[in-house]
Amino acid sequence: MPVTPTDPLPDRTVDAVVIGGGAAGLNGALVLARSRRSVVVVDSGTPRNAPAEGVHGLLGLDGTPPDELLRRGREEVRRYGGTVVAGEVTSAVGSAGADPRFTVTLAGGGTVRARRVLVATGLRDVLPDVPGLARHWGRGVVHCPYCHGWEVRDEPIGVLAVGPASAHHALLFRQLTDDLVFFTRGTDLDADTRARFAARGIRVVDTPVTEVVSDGDAVTGVRLTDGEVVPRRVLAVATTMLARIDGLDGLGLPVEDLPGGMGRRLVAGLAGSTTVPGVWVAGNATDPTAQVGASAAAGALAGAHLNADLVTADADAALAAAS
Numbered sequence: 508m509p510v511t512p513t514d515p516l517p518d519r520t521v522d523a524v525v526i527g528g529g530a531a532g533l534n535g536a537l538v539l540a541r542s543r544r545s546v547v548v549v550d551s552g553t554p555r556n557a558p559a560e561g562v563h564g565l566l567g568l569d570g571t572p573p574d575e576l577l578r579r580g581r582e583e584v585r586r587y588g589g590t591v592v593a594g595e596v597t598s599a600v601g602s603a604g605a606d607p608r609f610t611v612t613l614a615g616g617g618t619v620r621a622r623r624v625l626v627a628t629g630l631r632d633v634l635p636d637v638p639g640l641a642r643h644w645g646r647g648v649v650h651c652p653y654c655h656g657w658e659v660r661d662e663p664i665g666v667l668a669v670g671p672a673s674a675h676h677a678l679l680f681r682q683l684t685d686d687l688v689f690f691t692r693g694t695d696l697d698a699d700t701r702a703r704f705a706a707r708g709i710r711v712v713d714t715p716v717t718e719v720v721s722d723g724d725a726v727t728g729v730r731l732t733d734g735e736v737v738p739r740r741v742l743a744v745a746t747t748m749l750a751r752i753d754g755l756d757g758l759g760l761p762v763e764d765l766p767g768g769m770g771r772r773l774v775a776g777l778a779g780s781t782t783v784p785g786v787w788v789a790g791n792a793t794d795p796t797a798q799v800g801a802s803a804a805a806g807a808l809a810g811a812h813l814n815a816d817l818v819t820a821d822a823d824a825a826l827a828a829a830s
């Protein structure tokens with residue numbers, strides 16, 4: 508989903524640079540631009556939901572293709588004077604102080620100088636290593652009952668377990684189909700959970716999985732080590748969710764592990780504030796559970812708080828100049 512068209516990089520210091528132009532970054536930029544802040548969004552064009560056909564569960568926009576939603580978002584940011592640049596940030600460094608300054612460098616060497624930074628780089632989903640799985644990601648292989656659950660309702664669904672949280676994942680998908688198979692894949696499943704699954708009509712397969720079988724385009728089943736193929740049209744799987752932090756080391760943002768080995772996130776507090784003065788974080792980079800609506804809302808809130816910080820800095824500077 509390349510960012511086209513792309514704007515030229517400004518050669519003056521801007522109020523804010525937004526790293527990442529998904530729902531979080533664009534909504535942050537929209538709020539900043541509408542606050543008459545000079546803002547540059549740098550986006551590498553690989554949003555998390557790129558494989559999905561539509562964005563679901565988003566009021567008023569349900570089913571909109573992800574690239575269409577972002578295209579409209581970029582247009583809205585530009586309408587208020589914001590700049591959107593196609594590119595990948597490869598380094599970001601800041602200077603300390605009450606009114607800090609940052610330099611963000613893009614692959615290819617271009618730079619943006621900014622007074623504040625909003626990090627909205629999203630996360631990377633790492634799939635379990637099952638042959639044949641990855642090529643169906645976002646279509647026949649899904650993770651989120653709220654994103655594509657309705658679309659796969661009543662289908663024969665299989666849950667490929669990755670750990671303890673997969674049992675709950677299975678109950679969520681059971682809400683969507685009567686035909687659910689849980690492949691334990693060597694993970695523990697206690698007697699109580701087995702009883703609950705039996706009561707809900709969920710079949711449990713303990714035989715190890717060797718591969719996902721397809722007819723080319725679509726998932727058709729799951730092959731086991733004993734050769735049996737369990738027919739399935741859809742597979743649900745939890746991913747390891749890793750905040751995208753490549754190139755951001757220089758900002759010194761704290762990173763923490765998510766519980767249960769689910770991944771890692773950038774640590775942020777109220778409205779996306781961080782322990783690094785002048786830097787905010789929004790969306791999946793800090794909240795892996797946020798869907799598009801929640802990510803956009805977080806970006807908007809972070810943008811407002813970032814503007815509030817600049818307002819204070821501007822007043823301090825005006826006072827210093829006047830006295």
Ligand SMILES: Cc1cc2nc3c(=O)[nH]c(=O)nc-3n(C[C@H](O)[C@H](O)[C@H](O)COP(=O)(O)OP(=O)(O)OC[C@H]3O[C@@H](n4cnc5c(N)ncnc54)[C@H](O)[C@@H]3O)c2cc1C
Nearest residue numbers: 527529530531551552553555556563596629790791798799
């Ligand atoms: C298959 C799938 C389907 C989904 N379907 C739905 C759905 O139906 N409804 C829903 O609400 N949610 C859905 N989601 C969740 C949705 O993808 C996220 O909620 C949303 O993308 C988070 O927005 P974000 O702005 O935080 O991150 P992203 O949308 O991932 O945007 C981050 C942006 O930052 C850019 N970036 C990263 N690093 C850099 C860098 N160093 N320099 C420059 N740019 C960078 C990326 O290219 C990307 O464009 C789905 C997720 C998946 C995986």
